[in-house]
Amino acid sequence: KRGTILRCFAKRLGLWLFLPLYGRLGEFARSGRGSSLFGLRWGWLEGGGDLGKKEGLAVVLGTPTATPPKWLGDRSPKILPGDREGRRRNFGGRRHYCFSSPPYREKTARILALLTKRYGRHPAGVGFQVEKELGCHGTVGCYCPNWRGAFRGWLRVKNGKIDALNAAWETVFWNQTNRDLGEVELPHLTGAEANPTPLLDYYRFALNLGRAYNCFQVNLLWNNAPGRFFTHNFMGFFNDLDPFALAKDLDIAAWDSYPLGLIDQMPLPQEEKVQWARTGHPDVAAFHHDLYRGVGRGRFWVMEQQPGPVNWAPHNPSPAPGMVRLWTWEAIAHGAEVVSYFRWRQAPFAQEQMHAGLNRPDFQPDVAFFEVQRVAEELSALPIPPAGCAPVALVYDSEAAWVFEIQPQGAEWNYLTLVFSFYSVFRRLGLDVDIFKPGADLGGYGLVVVPSLPIVRKEALEALSQADGLVLVGPRSGSKTENLQIPPELPPGALQALLPLKVVRGESLPPGLLEEAEGPWGRFALGVWREWVETDLPPLLRFTDGGGILFRRGRYLYLADWPSPELLFALCQSLAEEAGLHPRFLPEGLRLRRRGPLVFAFNYGPEVVEAPAPPGVRFLLGNDLWFPKLSS
Amino acid sequence: KRGTILRCFAKRLGLWLFLPLYGRLGEFARSGRGSSLFGLRWGWLEGGGDLGKKEGLAVVLGTPTATPPKWLGDRSPKILPGDREGRRRNFGGRRHYCFSSPPYREKTARILALLTKRYGRHPAGVGFQVEKELGCHGTVGCYCPNWRGAFRGWLRVKNGKIDALNAAWETVFWNQTNRDLGEVELPHLTGAEANPTPLLDYYRFALNLGRAYNCFQVNLLWNNAPGRFFTHNFMGFFNDLDPFALAKDLDIAAWDSYPLGLIDQMPLPQEEKVQWARTGHPDVAAFHHDLYRGVGRGRFWVMEQQPGPVNWAPHNPSPAPGMVRLWTWEAIAHGAEVVSYFRWRQAPFAQEQMHAGLNRPDFQPDVAFFEVQRVAEELSALPIPPAGCAPVALVYDSEAAWVFEIQPQGAEWNYLTLVFSFYSVFRRLGLDVDIFKPGADLGGYGLVVVPSLPIVRKEALEALSQADGLVLVGPRSGSKTENLQIPPELPPGALQALLPLKVVRGESLPPGLLEEAEGPWGRFALGVWREWVETDLPPLLRFTDGGGILFRRGRYLYLADWPSPELLFALCQSLAEEAGLHPRFLPEGLRLRRRGPLVFAFNYGPEVVEAPAPPGVRFLLGNDLWFPKLSS
């Protein structure tokens, strides 16, 4: 019976069987009996491969480097990472290696060589997942001596002479001047706060090492297993590594979608956490689908879809009935090529034993199994057109997240919160969103939003200059140079070419300190962050003390404040109308998403509501009443 | 005058003079002048012994190993423990030694030999308190190299070959396989969470070492001071060491009762903390009396009774007038053989200078002195019958606390909270409770409750099978094997022999997410934890979505949810009535406890209330109005 389902998944839903290889490197080198033991594992893998052949499945093979074996750490203790507290991390857990470790590079090459030698040309193999959730558990950075040496080397390439580095970091402040690159320390365990510019360079260097390690694996696999595609499973609300940069060397972006697990990590009030505890926030999966579709240049998968309660959040509720079906359709509506569920069967042991699967530990199908089966049947009856462009473009920048993490200036300022509040507004307005990195072509979009872009590089400015639609730029944009300094012309720096104004002061406000603003769209109480602007442009919105909040020249607008959801809604609605995008106002739990001529409608709320479909529309799935949780 | 009181205590109240020896080992080995100095201390001790002779006191001698002297740590730095952060702890404070340290064993033998040589046959000596609050300040576990070696040795004995260990821990997950036992690491400082099975083994090993150290002392004392009894002072809400296991080698269990100090450690809402700030929660001392009476196989003492404000809680209020008298009577009502007060006199110096005593720092009697004097007088007029069996048995398991500490799965799941909520309900119902470890004989009890027992060993199952009364089993019971894995037959595992049902899913809920349940006893709003059950048994209580909460076969019931106090009260009242136990509903601050034909009634509340005594009853102490704080 399960065979049928599996084939059904494989043939109809386009489900790919992903065989995680975690923890399989260890046995490899056992002295004396290594090959036979390893052969056992190979055999297990071959089971998967054979299944692939028999059931018509295609196999994506994960590389096993996230979990170096014990003996390797014993033999080369320096592969173990150093933490921010100055300690060498222990074996145990996972991701216990340092990106900069030469012996670990060597061992990586060795295991990939063996892997590709055996499976590189296996007929069931179609692609590789390189590594696994790179940077998870705060493992992007390392503070070991080898990392420090590599950091110095990278700085040498970046800066050339030491004087250039001292100038870039302005080490004259607090007497931080280095006499040569061999003196540079990693920015941790300092008595007072470290200089923000080296901190930003530390993030950049870590990204560089992460990318290099990914490339290293891709090149090895490419050479020995030709014709396979490469992907990686990124995470939710995670910016320690820039996914756009990493994906340059990948064919497809993938992400791991845990809508309930992510609830506890979002800065929502407790009552909203409770409200969405069993459904996930209606925009959280959608946001990441759009983000990683952008990261994958149009191609993305959900590599791990939550199928039930998980084990790693502070609270792990069971999804409401139908949610796995809804989440799957939401992914498809956003253009996912594949939705894969983690895990096939709930493992009854070790760290993740409380992580549900499609099947229970007793090998019986679990709730999600039947929901996925239903999607597979629905899919078989519904031809899915390719995903087109959205009407709205959002510019997203991991570097912005770093800048504000390093110098938030106000405890409530959080880049992802700001971005997510922009994104959510468009969901409530019924408008689809495409997400781009700074510098990407923004042509053809009726409305472009830049929630905040502190460092504006030349290509980003050019892309914004050449945008066709309205462009809304958020607070603190252009507020820093590439060296994390205040630009000489003051913020918004290079953006002054488009927006002739100067931000002469910024302030952060404590929770509860709200100021009244008034304008054509109503009255708003604003907090968190406020700027003072000098400009000849008349403000479109003012505080009651007269300070301007919103400025416009031509199709460019600048928002000099942290927006409340109400302000953002009113403003974006107005801009969307001006841009001819026909925004609507969806009730709280309802969401729309288009894919070609199809309109998908999702009901995350607890009530049955009427579908706001125009008369005469044809319902392919569901009907004109939106039942929780899904109609389309 | 004080001499009289002391004799009064000794003769009438049965008060034993406990001479703590803390801090007396230090001078022992001073090169050159050791013996004379030490003699001084012996002299001080002898004062106590003489007093014993003169006043008819019997002396319980504490062994002084909780505070190794500075020179010992200097000479053998490895006796100092390693903390979880990977650091060697400093001298200073107390309990600064590692259970696994061979030189500390040696020195322990030496000091005990000297102690027993001098006092082993002293006529005033009747017993020993072995060590002091073993494991206090988080000192059960250690992370030093010697401990690691001992852990490996213990694993060798437990598992035999390395393959057995790898299988028991399922090290295949995240590639944690060890090639031999010399590779096993202590589970700390890992980048991601450690495997829960080694963590559980770490707890077990720590218990093993603690027991071994206790045994080591008992054996030495036994050989050199024949005929003395052995006791140990356990703590409140403390499970790092299993007291049942430790007490196997003791004659009498004792505990240190700090009803006010414990308030801040209990997970009570702030308003309840304020309500009971001066009285202690009405069930907290009672619960521990019952627990340690079970631990001591019927024999227990209160070794340290709080006599006034203490120094170590975040807030240290003064007990309400009469509370020391009430606490003493509560202990006696629960079967305490001795109630000893800590301390005799408030020490005006060092860490505990703000810890009140029976006497003030200026040698004047403090408030508690007179309250104890009154109890002594009351006791002299009242023959106390032996304590009999209670109508309700509660099964308590330290291992359960470990399992849920290692994998709570929901931030609010706490074993002691659950146990205490069961216990409290019976106090409100006016029913006495006996507490047993899993596997103890439950014959003769009308009602047995098992708040939660994740690992059900053969003897535990057998004892439950042979119970005479109704048996109520709580959530997550039988949910794990001995290796902390999900049992192949799913939870409640071995308990399926008694309760034919399968728990196919569990979920944890965030605070504020409550689900409505309905049944014969009313409507309840339930949160924290919910299970889904597959069974042919009809549920006795359901959620409004149809899910079953309570199942029954014969006299066995299974509760598939974290119970609210209201549900627990309704359910236990109903079961108690069915069992013929005549529960009543006591007002908030009132409690009853029986000892033979005597009924003790305690009023923890602020108001005078009428005694709910049947007409014609004789009042031995107090009258038919319950004044705060005590009547009987």
Add this chain to the structure above:
Amino acid sequence: KRGTILRCFAKRLGLWLFLPLYGRLGEFARSGRGSSLFGLRWGWLEGGGDLGKKEGLAVVLGTPTATPPKWLGDRSPKILPGDREGRRRNFGGRRHYCFSSPPYREKTARILALLTKRYGRHPAGVGFQVEKELGCHGTVGCYCPNWRGAFRGWLRVKNGKIDALNAAWETVFWNQTNRDLGEVELPHLTGAEANPTPLLDYYRFALNLGRAYNCFQVNLLWNNAPGRFFTHNFMGFFNDLDPFALAKDLDIAAWDSYPLGLIDQMPLPQEEKVQWARTGHPDVAAFHHDLYRGVGRGRFWVMEQQPGPVNWAPHNPSPAPGMVRLWTWEAIAHGAEVVSYFRWRQAPFAQEQMHAGLNRPDFQPDVAFFEVQRVAEELSALPIPPAGCAPVALVYDSEAAWVFEIQPQGAEWNYLTLVFSFYSVFRRLGLDVDIFKPGADLGGYGLVVVPSLPIVRKEALEALSQADGLVLVGPRSGSKTENLQIPPELPPGALQALLPLKVVRGESLPPGLLEEAEGPWGRFALGVWREWVETDLPPLLRFTDGGGILFRRGRYLYLADWPSPELLFALCQSLAEEAGLHPRFLPEGLRLRRRGPLVFAFNYGPEVVEAPAPPGVRFLLGNDLWFPKLSS
């Protein structure tokens, strides 16, 4: 134009140009080209000096030792401090040196020699700021081996023989006895809490080292730059070093006034933090002005006045319009000789790039610039008389802060909170306050308050005995000996000579536990701390349970409870009236301060209010309506 302002500042406002030298030591010793590079920096300094000459400015030179250069730490790693966690701190940040380090003393001598050789007799130089915010970032204490050695040496001098030390510390408790001074450990990383007496000695020793380092610099400068005065910039709400002790070797005390930055550090309810977010609490700057005027024996400066949003608080709001003018006048009203603003221009780089200045990063004057200009103009028209004595004296003791930090006994007990609540009450009563260390002459004051003085030395008792006015002594005064033990005669110890009573018990209360008190001034709900007193004096105020709260003999009063603001207001008003001080009741945001015949009135509130000035008074600045923010 800026030249004019600067001269205006210099001539009219008495503004001194302070040239911070931070971070200028680094380049000094570059092998080979040291002098020329350093010369560059000298050149920059000389710019300042020349400016001084040209504009008539006088220069206060800061010594640059807060930021040792990288090469120095590399060559002598032991200058880097050890933190409480047992780690060596990294270079980066600032204040990365240990007070006890001999090589750092050497280098200090060297750089000061070079500095004074070049600038010691420069005509523009008038004084030195020795170091900078000594102890900032928790850097008073160090836990490196050299510090430990120095601590042992200091203990040897203090105690002589080891037996004296053991007795002073009562090491018999928990067997902490040391056999010789070479055994003494620093009190950190202990498993259980460390003995409080060594902890207090650790604070004292740290003060001693801090003083010694300050003296060391003063002596070097004195010898090589004769005739200059010495100052140091202290901080707000900071007690790790006793400013009275440090200032013995200084001519003028200075402090860094950040009224908004300090808001987040004060234990205020969130709504009050919001209320004062843009103005600062109306008493916070005033309190420190009075404190540091006392520290400076009448002479104090504001060395760094906040001119706009800063960068280092969790939230950094912009001051309300006019606040920089108000803060400046408040400082002058309290007797400040100089108000200097930090910084001249906002630096666009490094850690403090978001710290506003008088000038913006683009060299344009910022808001504060014009406010300061206005003050300068106002000042030029207003002769300022010398500051006289206040009617109320407050006794302030850093050692008290240490004692209660070491053993708070109740989580809410905080010395600064208590002192500040006393101080605030007098501000609301319209009464000026002088602040003294214990032992200072209190003659001539109508009312003396001692919020709490746990350790009462002979000179403190004498000063209180010889006070002329009413003396109100707060809770826990006299509760400890110099060795942090309970005095044999019980608290208030030596104060019993003035107040014949014994405190026989103290308790701390959890938040929400309030007890009703009643007396001639009304009813009060009191929490946090309560004492029980034995005395023949009749209580002037009682709890409803009969316990006394306030006792009086002659002109001495003892308050046996943590006072609520309401109680404190009623009590101090009554005492002030009795003392003939004519207290008034000022509305919430209004404050008064006298300087000679001038009365300054400040409005921190948002509303315009009428000036409570007597008829016929002459308004020198402002008028009879108090506009926010300032009138006088």
